[in-house]
Amino acid sequence: MNVELIRDIDEREFIRRLIGILESDDKDVIAGAGKDDCAIIKVGDDSLVVTTDMLHRKTDFPSGMSAWQIGWMSAAVNFSDIAAMGAAPVGLLAAVGYPPDMFYEEAAEISRGMHDCASFCGTSVLGGDVDIHDELTITGTAFGKAKGGQILRRDGAQVGDLVCVTGTLGGAGAALQALLDDRDVDSDFLKGLFEPVPRISEGRILAKSGCATSAMDTSDGLAMSLYDLAEASNVGFQIYESKLPVDKRVEQIASNSTDALELALYSGGDFELLFTVNSKHAKWLRGKSYLTIIGEVVNYEEGVSMVPKYGETITINRKGYLHMKSSENINV
Amino acid sequence: MNVELIRDIDEREFIRRLIGILESDDKDVIAGAGKDDCAIIKVGDDSLVVTTDMLHRKTDFPSGMSAWQIGWMSAAVNFSDIAAMGAAPVGLLAAVGYPPDMFYEEAAEISRGMHDCASFCGTSVLGGDVDIHDELTITGTAFGKAKGGQILRRDGAQVGDLVCVTGTLGGAGAALQALLDDRDVDSDFLKGLFEPVPRISEGRILAKSGCATSAMDTSDGLAMSLYDLAEASNVGFQIYESKLPVDKRVEQIASNSTDALELALYSGGDFELLFTVNSKHAKWLRGKSYLTIIGEVVNYEEGVSMVPKYGETITINRKGYLHMKSSENINV
Numbered sequence: 238m239n240v241e242l243i244r245d246i247d248e249r250e251f252i253r254r255l256i257g258i259l260e261s262d263d264k265d266v267i268a269g270a271g272k273d274d275c276a277i278i279k280v281g282d283d284s285l286v287v288t289t290d291m292l293h294r295k296t297d298f299p300s301g302m303s304a305w306q307i308g309w310m311s312a313a314v315n316f317s318d319i320a321a322m323g324a325a326p327v328g329l330l331a332a333v334g335y336p337p338d339m340f341y342e343e344a345a346e347i348s349r350g351m352h353d354c355a356s357f358c359g360t361s362v363l364g365g366d367v368d369i370h371d372e373l374t375i376t377g378t379a380f381g382k383a384k385g386g387q388i389l390r391r392d393g394a395q396v397g398d399l400v401c402v403t404g405t406l407g408g409a410g411a412a413l414q415a416l417l418d419d420r421d422v423d424s425d426f427l428k429g430l431f432e433p434v435p436r437i438s439e440g441r442i443l444a445k446s447g448c449a450t451s452a453m454d455t456s457d458g459l460a461m462s463l464y465d466l467a468e469a470s471n472v473g474f475q476i477y478e479s480k481l482p483v484d485k486r487v488e489q490i491a492s493n494s495t496d497a498l499e500l501a502l503y504s505g506g507d508f509e510l511l512f513t514v515n516s517k518h519a520k521w522l523r524g525k526s527y528l529t530i531i532g533e534v535v536n537y538e539e540g541v542s543m544v545p546k547y548g549e550t551i552t553i554n555r556k557g558y559l560h561m562k563s564s565e566n567i568n569v
Numbered sequence: 570m571n572v573e574l575i576r577d578i579d580e581r582e583f584i585r586r587l588i589g590i591l592e593s594d595d596k597d598v599i600a601g602a603g604k605d606d607c608a609i610i611k612v613g614d615d616s617l618v619v620t621t622d623m624l625h626r627k628t629d630f631p632s633g634m635s636a637w638q639i640g641w642m643s644a645a646v647n648f649s650d651i652a653a654m655g656a657a658p659v660g661l662l663a664a665v666g667y668p669p670d671m672f673y674e675e676a677a678e679i680s681r682g683m684h685d686c687a688s689f690c691g692t693s694v695l696g697g698d699v700d701i702h703d704e705l706t707i708t709g710t711a712f713g714k715a716k717g718g719q720i721l722r723r724d725g726a727q728v729g730d731l732v733c734v735t736g737t738l739g740g741a742g743a744a745l746q747a748l749l750d751d752r753d754v755d756s757d758f759l760k761g762l763f764e765p766v767p768r769i770s771e772g773r774i775l776a777k778s779g780c781a782t783s784a785m786d787t788s789d790g791l792a793m794s795l796y797d798l799a800e801a802s803n804v805g806f807q808i809y810e811s812k813l814p815v816d817k818r819v820e821q822i823a824s825n826s827t828d829a830l831e832l833a834l835y836s837g838g839d840f841e842l843l844f845t846v847n848s849k850h851a852k853w854l855r856g857k858s859y860l861t862i863i864g865e866v867v868n869y870e871e872g873v874s875m876v877p878k879y880g881e882t883i884t885i886n887r888k889g890y891l892h893m894k895s896s897e898n899i900n901v
Binding site for chain 2: 240241242243244246248251252254255256258259261263265266269271276278280281282283285287288289290291293296327328330331332333334335336337338339340341342344345348349351352355356360361362363364365366367368369370371372374376378380382
């Protein structure tokens with residue numbers, strides 16, 4: 238008998254094995270487990286994208302987070318996957334396991350946070366399930382729809398494409414670092430960590446433009462996302478340190494510039510979009526201040542590397558931030 | 570400050586309050602939280618129905634259940650809600666929190682159980698989320714689609730309609746009773762409890778026929794479902810003890826006929842469909858041996874009552890089986 242324990246298996250290997258068990262030849266399924274940020278189902282002429290994420294107190298809700306923020310976060314992590322597909326959100330379900338000794342008002346605030354995030358994303362909480370659980374546990378499931386071809390996938394990046402990200406990098410990781418170090422940080426800085434903003438509008442613009450060749454979100458950190466996109470598209474990436482939009486506050490938190498770069502590359506929780514654009518559309522990117530070109534797509538054999546500000550090109554490590562390690566999405 | 574604890578609030582009252590917080594005027598949402606077994610979203614010309622259920626070791630997986638059965642059950646409870654809407658299943662997402670010391674082979678068996686149930690329902694597991702959790706926790710989310718009007722709702726029952734159920738009643742409750750009493754029962758009998766069969770085909774036939782005026786599943790027991798349907802349709806029900814399709818094995822487990830009736834009325838876990846049909850379609854019901862007429866729809870003021878085999882008409886209590894008490898679905 239196979240007596241291997243789950244804790245002794247690498248998580249991506251574990252996911253790969255489960256995907257093997259779940260494989261099917263369902264004709265309605267355009268992309269199933271393991272292929273994209275969301276699974277894609279055909280419903281009439283539209284594509285429906287769906288994703289689910291289980292969060293719980295110990296791993297996902299650092300102390301200092303308000304109940305409203307817990308609700309917002311539980312919705313946002315799911316809508317970020319919808320954003321990464323370039324789809325329009327059409328609802329959220331939330332199954333919540335509440336500890337029996339939680340105050341009602343806290344539960345109400347969690348619901349308000351979810352409602353407000355769904356509302357920000359142009360949709361609503363459709364319902365869900367309430368359960369009693371020792372540890373606060375929230376599973377959100379988000380839905381999005383897209384017209385035929387207006388959908389962002391992971392597997393279309395081509396050599397020569399430009400690599401871009403939305404927003405800035407490392408902010409959430411730096412905020413978590415400050416929290417763990419018990420440093421005095423203002424609540425505004427913690428917002429990036431506790432209230433991630435799903436890039437719904439940006440995803441929709443990219444999908445409608447037809448310019449993006451591949452996309453995913455950076456919830457597991459930039460480095461991990463570059464590797465995931467590289468694998469799905471069978472390409473490599475070369476990015477430039479000088480071009481990385483590192484959040485200014487990251488440099489204030491980090492003790493030196495190496496640490497700041499580490500946070501920008503390897504910390505999770507930013508929920509930005511990482512995507513590629515055919516270079517003939519470079520003009521289209523101009524003037525869109527929320528998008529930054531950080532590098533280009535290269536051959537698979539060249540791997541994932543970075544040209545530093547000074548010195549030789551280095552290989553980026555395939556690693557994500559520990560905060561995220563115990564929560565891997567099969568759809569990631 | 571409101572210092573009310575969750576454990577001190579009646580669950581249906583708790584759900585009602587949360588629904589109040591989550592309310593929205595989203596135009597894509599045909600039916601949201603609290604209205605039906607599933608929420609309904611408009612996607613193109615089709616209706617998409619969605620539902621989610623969080624299950625966990627302590628409350629939902631009695632010892633004696635195999636890992637494969639845990640997987641099957643986690644999928645089946647969700648597909649039963651899809652069946653209650655008369656929709657065609659188009660996928661399942663599963664977010665699973667595994668205890669770190671679980672054997673890999675157990676996790677694999679859970680996935681196989683889910684896969685087999687999805688496959689039985691004509692669809693597949695699209696993906697999900699894997700997480701590490703102290704207590705085994707599984708949140709399934711199922712999707713179904715239906716053409717415009719071909720959908721079963723809770724709010725259409727009319728006075729004079731016939732009340733029907735699929736299959737038999739009380740089997741799951743009796744099996745659980747036997748388990749709790751530590752009685753020797755064969756594995757075949759436990760199947761009804763551990764491997765509920767979602768009534769997908771029956772739901773589809775009902776929805777396509779256009780004969781059913783209302784429907785829901787009996788996961789919380791017949792009595793509770795009659796009350797839910799009565800409330801949604803603003804009607805009452807009169808059912809006949811002599812017509813109830815009580816599982817033969819229920820009578821073997823129960824110590825007397827009163828106990829058998831209690832199980833048939835108040836025990837959950839059967840996952841049959843309860844529905845109403847306009848009496849002009851009575852002929853249509855004939856020859857469908859998997860459907861039983863158990864009574865008729867009466868005025869709201871007459872409440873939910875039963876004509877016993879002997880004696881005066883009695884009021885059916887509004888109660889469900891304890892097994893289900895800690896897991897209430899907002900969509901129920």
